[in-house]
Structure formats: structure tokens, C-alpha cells
Amino acid sequence: MIEKMAMGLVDQMAEEKMIDKEAEEYYVYTLVSLMEKFITIGTILLISVLIEKLVPTAFFLLFFLSLRKRTGGYHMNTFFQCYLGTVVTYMLVLGLCMVLVDYPQLVFGLLLVAICIVEVIGTVNHPNIHMDAVELSESKRAARILCAVEVCVIYTFTLLGADMMYVCHMAVAVILCAVLLLIAKILKQEVKRNEEN
Incomplete structure (x- = not known):
């Protein structure tokens, strides 16, 4: 749909001569991607x-989407699967943060493991990309730098005595990116070096 x-x-834009007929496929892909992101993020914000x-x-979306853009990780096959998976994952994040807010040591322990994963793996080269x-x-370098910046922000928020709920959402964003990296690696959802040529 x-x-x-x-x-x-x-098609209408091409008929009105607003775009080249040869570029239609590119515009359809871009518009579909934007609409899917709008629907998914809109649903999360509404919830x-x-x-x-x-x-x-x-805070969660800012940290997660920024890092995920650079790390990549597990991807589902269809928009419906991705949409449903994203919304369910967001609901799990909410529930997890409600529990983890009372266990800051656990949050920071998991965050430390996530940092190690992102720093070691960096980026998964998905076949679609x-x-x-x-x-x-460059993507691995950017992911590692951004992860370090996000962790510094989390640490600063913690030192300033920010509400643990905010800190937890930021930390879980980094943790989720690391989990998706691991899942992609385990499922071999990546381009191998010998497949690059």
C-alpha cells in the first residue's frame, strides 16, 4: 500500500515534469523509505x-537512531515485520527501563558490555547496503566515535544527577544497538570480505 x-x-511528479522519468525508481525508493520511517517513529511517539x-x-530514539544508522545490525525482510518488530522492541525497552531504573549498577554493567561490542564490531555490512x-x-570509525560520545553524555547526565529513567533509556539505546549487531553477526546477515568484489 x-x-x-x-x-x-x-508518477504524478514525472507527468508534471517535476522529476526526470529515468529517476522515478530512485524517488519511489526514497519516498517509501521516508514514509515507513515516519509511520514507525510516529507510532512510537504516539505510544x-x-x-x-x-x-x-x-532520548532513546535520539541515541538509538543515531548509533543504529552507523552500526547497522539485524534487519527484517519486510516493512510489516520491521514495523511490528520495532514497536514490540520499543514496548520491551519501556518495560525493561521500568525495571532497570532501580538497578543502576546493572544498567552500567550492560552498557559496558555493549560498548565493548560496538568498539570491537563497529558496523555490520548488510547485503542490502x-x-x-x-x-x-569509515562507518566503523563513525560508529565507534559516536558510541564514545553517547557514553560520555550518559556519564555526564549521571554525574549531574539526572533522572535515572532518562539515563536508562539512553543506555538501553546503546545496548540495543549492540544486541542487533550481535544478532546480525550470529545469523551471518552481512557481506563477507570475499564477497565484496
């Missing part, structure tokens, strides 16, 4: 408003 809507809009967790959710060696190296 989303793809049909995007195709209709792009967070309904359960009065908008600010912690905003298929980065070359230079792109992969």
Missing part, C-alpha cells in the same frame, strides 16, 4: 505520549 501511494505520487514517556522516548572497504572502515 505504501509503495502504491509512493508510485502514484512519483510514548499515551503512556506519558515522551521525554525518555525522545553492501559498502565497499573504504565505506565500511
